[in-house]
Amino acid sequence: MPIPEGGDRHFQPAATAVRWLLTRVGGQGIRLTAAGYLPPGEDTTAPVFALRETAAQLRLLRRYRGQLLPTKKGAALRDDPEALRRYLAASLPTPPWWASGRYATDAGSAAPT
Numbered sequence: 480m481p482i483p484e485g486g487d488r489h490f491q492p493a494a495t496a497v498r499w500l501l502t503r504v505g506g507q508g509i510r511l512t513a514a515g516y517l518p519p520g521e522d523t524t525a526p527v528f529a530l531r532e533t534a535a536q537l538r539l540l541r542r543y544r545g546q547l548l549p550t551k552k553g554a555a556l557r558d559d560p561e562a563l564r565r566y567l568a569a570s571l572p573t574p575p576w577w578a579s580g581r582y583a584t585d586a587g588s589a590a591p592t
Contacts, residue, residue, distance in 0.1 A: 489568075490564050490567045490568040490571065491564055493567050493571065494560060494563045494564035494567050495560075496530055497530065497533075497534055497537075497539065497563060497567065498556075498557060498560055498563055500527075500530055500531065500534055500540070501534070501539060501540070501549055501553050501554075501556070501557040501563075502557060504540060504547055504548065504549055504553075505549075506549065506554065508543075508546040508547055508548040508549070509546065509547045510545060510546055511542065511545050511546060511547055513545075515542065515545075516528070517531065517547065531547070534553070537566075537567070537570050537571075538550055538552055538553075539552060539553035539556065540553055552566075
């Protein structure tokens with residue numbers, strides 16, 4: 480499914496979050512706890528876990544022998560924010576119409592334009 484022209488700009492917040500996680504993991508990876516979680520200093524909230532799972536589903540991170548490691552794709556995209564944003568735009572579902580800012584501005588209509 481092609482992204483509408485300029486539509487990938489909506490993926491910038493996701494790209495920023497994923498890039499933060501890829502940077503934290505770095506090239507050497509992060510040792511996971513015995514239960515397979517990030518250490519307490521790295522994972523104190525459910526959103527970080529969800530971000531980690533999303534990055535793994537997108538094949539940007541992987542678990543190997545008790546470590547969270549970047550994949551080749553994740554390592555390559557970590558240092559290229561623009562390419563990471565385009566990758567996410569092509570990989571994630573398109574945001575709903577109301578997230579695009581293309582909605583009616585008068586108070587009487589909430590339908591998309």
